Amino acid sequence: MPIQITGTMLLQGIVSGLLAGGLYAMVALGMALIFGVMRVINIAHGTLLMLGAYTTFWLFSLYGINPFLSLLISFPLIFLVGILLQRFFVYRVVGAPELSSLLLTFGISTFISNMAMVAWTADYRSVEFLTGSFLLGQIALSKPRLVTFGFALAITWLAFLFLNLTKTGKAIRATSQQRDLAQVCGINVRRIDLITFGLAAGLAGAGGSLISVMFSVFPEMGQLYVFKSFLVIVLGGAGNYPGAFFGGLILGLAEGLASLFLSAQLSEVIAYILLVIILLVRPTGLFRGRV
Amino acid sequence: MKWLAWVVAAGVLIGLAIMPFFVSNYIVTFAIQIFMWIALAESWNLISGFTGYVSFGHVAFFGTGAYTTAILVSQAGWHWFPASMMGSITAAALALIIGYPCLRLKGPYFAIAMLGLNEVLRALVSYFENFTGGGNGITLTPIQSIQPLYYAMGGVALAVVFLTYCIITSRFGLRLISIREDELAAEAMGINTAALKLYAFLLSAAFPGIVGGFFAWYSSHIEPIGTFPLLTTITMIIMCLFGGKGTVLGPVLGASLLSIFQEMVWARFLFIHQAIFGALIVAVVLLMPKGMLGVLQERYRLPRTI
Numbered sequence: 001m002p003i004q005i006t007g008t009m010l011l012q013g014i015v016s017g018l019l020a021g022g023l024y025a026m027v028a029l030g031m032a033l034i035f036g037v038m039r040v041i042n043i044a045h046g047t048l049l050m051l052g053a054y055t056t057f058w059l060f061s062l063y064g065i066n067p068f069l070s071l072l073i074s075f076p077l078i079f080l081v082g083i084l085l086q087r088f089f090v091y092r093v094v095g096a097p098e099l100s101s102l103l104l105t106f107g108i109s110t111f112i113s114n115m116a117m118v119a120w121t122a123d124y125r126s127v128e129f130l131t132g133s134f135l136l137g138q139i140a141l142s143k144p145r146l147v148t149f150g151f152a153l154a155i156t157w158l159a160f161l162f163l164n165l166t167k168t169g170k171a172i173r174a175t176s177q178q179r180d181l182a183q184v185c186g187i188n189v190r191r192i193d194l195i196t197f198g199l200a201a202g203l204a205g206a207g208g209s210l211i212s213v214m215f216s217v218f219p220e221m222g223q224l225y226v227f228k229s230f231l232v233i234v235l236g237g238a239g240n241y242p243g244a245f246f247g248g249l250i251l252g253l254a255e256g257l258a259s260l261f262l263s264a265q266l267s268e269v270i271a272y273i274l275l276v277i278i279l280l281v282r283p284t285g286l287f288r289g290r291v
Numbered sequence: 292m293k294w295l296a297w298v299v300a301a302g303v304l305i306g307l308a309i310m311p312f313f314v315s316n317y318i319v320t321f322a323i324q325i326f327m328w329i330a331l332a333e334s335w336n337l338i339s340g341f342t343g344y345v346s347f348g349h350v351a352f353f354g355t356g357a358y359t360t361a362i363l364v365s366q367a368g369w370h371w372f373p374a375s376m377m378g379s380i381t382a383a384a385l386a387l388i389i390g391y392p393c394l395r396l397k398g399p400y401f402a403i404a405m406l407g408l409n410e411v412l413r414a415l416v417s418y419f420e421n422f423t424g425g426g427n428g429i430t431l432t433p434i435q436s437i438q439p440l441y442y443a444m445g446g447v448a449l450a451v452v453f454l455t456y457c458i459i460t461s462r463f464g465l466r467l468i469s470i471r472e473d474e475l476a477a478e479a480m481g482i483n484t485a486a487l488k489l490y491a492f493l494l495s496a497a498f499p500g501i502v503g504g505f506f507a508w509y510s511s512h513i514e515p516i517g518t519f520p521l522l523t524t525i526t527m528i529i530m531c532l533f534g535g536k537g538t539v540l541g542p543v544l545g546a547s548l549l550s551i552f553q554e555m556v557w558a559r560f561l562f563i564h565q566a567i568f569g570a571l572i573v574a575v576v577l578l579m580p581k582g583m584l585g586v587l588q589e590r591y592r593l594p595r596t597i
Contacts, residue, residue, distance in 0.1 A: 041399050041403065093576065099402075102345065102399070103529070104573055107568075107570070108573060114565040115563075118562055230403050263418065268414045275407055276396075279404065283400075
C-alpha cells in the first residue's frame with residue numbers, strides 16, 4: 001500500500017495545500033471577525049458562503065457574467081444579507097451564553113439551506129469557466145485554483161487594509177480587544193457589530209463565489225467550511241486576525257500534506273486531534289498574541 | 292401536595308405500562324419515538340442543563356451505541372438487549388476519553404470540540420469498512436414485535452428522568468449547578484469541578500448509548516450519515532430548551548410536545564420541514580430561552596425540583 005513519495009509529489013502537495021489555504025484564510029477571517037467582536041460562533045457562515053456561490057452560478061449561467069467579475073455583485077449582496085441577519089436576529093444573542101448564538105445561527109442556517117433547496121433543488125451544479133492547468137516544471141498548477149488564490153489574497157489584503165487604516169476598521173479591532181472600553185471611548189459597538197457581521201458575510205459570499213469556480217455548488221456546500229474556519233481561528237488565536245490568515249495557510253498546507261500520506265477521511269481525524277491539542281496547550285493560538 | 296404528585300406519576304406510569312394492550316401498533320411506535328426523545332433530551336440536560344457545558348455533538352454517543360450494538364448483533368450474534376447495554380458502556384468509555392481533556396475547555400471551545408468529535412466519528416465509521424460496512428452501513432434482521440422495545444425504551448426514559456430527579460435533589464446536583472452559575476467560585480469553595488463535570492458527562496453519555504442501541508435494533512439498518520446527524524443533537528437541545536433546561540420534567544414536556552408537533556405538522560410539509568424546524572429554533576432561542584417550565588417556575592413559584 002505505501003507508495004514511494006517523491007520530491008515532486010511533496011512539492012505538489014505543498015503547492016496545492018497553500019492554494020487551498022488562501023481560500024480558507026479568507027473565509028475564516030470573516031468568522032474570526034464575528035467571533036472576535038461578538039464572541040458568536042457563526043454556524044450560518046457556510047450558508048452565507050453557499051449564497052455567494054449561487055449568486056455567481058446564476059449570474060454566470062443566466063447572463064454569462066465572468067465569475068470573477070461577479071465578486072463585485074456577490075460581496076455587496078451577501079454583505080447586505082449579513083447586515084439584515086445581524087439587525088433582526090443575531091444582535092439579540094450578543095453577550096448571551098454560547099448556546100443561544102450557536103442554536104440561533106444553526107436555525108438560520110437550516111432555514112436558508114432549506115429555502116435554497118426548495119428554490120434551486122439539491123442538484124450539484126458547476127461553473128465551468130476556467131479549466132486545465134499550467135505546468136511549472138513537473139508541478140501542475142490548476143488554473144482555477146491559481147486564479148482564485150490570487151483573488152482570495154487580494155480580497156484578504158483589502159480587508160486588512162480596511163481593518164488597519166480606516167477609522168471603522170480600527171474601531172472593529174478596538175471592540176474585539178475590549179468591548180466595554182471601546183464603548184467608553186465613544187465607539188458605537190452596536191454599529192460596529194453590524195458592520196463586522198456584514199463584512200464577514202461579504203467575505204464568506206466572496207469565498208463562495210471563488211469556490212464555485214472549482215467545486216460543485218449545492219445547498220449544503222458550506223457546512224464543510226464552518227468547522228474548518230473554526231479550526232483556523234483556533235490556530236491563529238481568537239481575536240488575532242493576521243493569525244487567522246496564517247492559520248488558514250497552515251491548515252491548507254497540513255491538508256495538502258496529509259492527503260499524500262493518509263486517506264482524506266483520516267486527515268479529518270488528524271485535524272480534530274490538532275484542534276483539541278492546540279486548545280489545551282496553546283489556547284491563545286500558535287502566534288504570540290498581537291491583535 | 293407532594294403525595295398528590297406521586298399519585299399522579301404512579302397513575303401515568305401504570306397507564307403507560309398497560310397501554311400497548313389497548314392501542315394500535317402505530318401508537319406504540321409513536322410512543323417509542325417519544326420515549327427515545329425524552330431519554331435523549333434528558334441526557335443532554337444532565338451535562339448541559341446542569342453544568343452549562345454545551346455538548347454540541349451529543350449524537351456522537353447515540354451513534355457509538357448504535358454501531359456497537361449493530362456490530363455485536365450482526366457479527367457476534369448477541370441478543371439486542373445486552374448488546375445495547377454494551378453500547379452504553381462503549382459510549383461512556385468514549386465520554387471518559389474525550390471528556391477528560393475536553394471538559395477543561397471553556398464555553399464555545401467545548402461546544403466546537405464536541406461538534407468536531409461527531410464529525411470525526413462519522414469519518415472513522417466510514418473508514419473502517421470491515422467492521423462498519425462503510426457508507427453502506429449495517430443491516431440487521433427486522434424486528435418481529437415492538438412490544439419488548441416499548442418497555443425497554445420506556446424503561447430507559449423513566450430511568451434517566453428518575454436519575455435526574457435524584458441528582459437535582461442531591462448535593463451532587465447542587466454542585467453541578469454551582470459550576471454552571473460560577474465555576475471559579477465553585478472551585479474556590481473546594482468543589483472538585485473537574486471530577487464532577489466528568490461524572491455528569493459519563494452519565495449523560497451512557498443513556499444515549501443504550502438508546503442508540505435500541506434505535507439500531509428498531510430501525511434494523513444504520514449508516515454513517517443517518518446515525519451521526521448534527522440535526523439530532525440540535526433536536527435534543529431544542530426539546531430540552533423548549534421544555535426548560537435544568538429541570539426534571541422540562542425535557543419530558545419538550546420532547547413530548549415537539550414529537551407530537553412533528554408528527555402532526557411537519558409530516559405534511561415534507562419539502563420545507565427543515566425550514567420550519569429552523570424557524571422554530573430561532574423562535575425558541577429568541578422568545579423563550581428559559582423554556583415553558585422555566586417561565587412557569589418564575590411566575591407561579593413552582594418548586595425547583597420539577
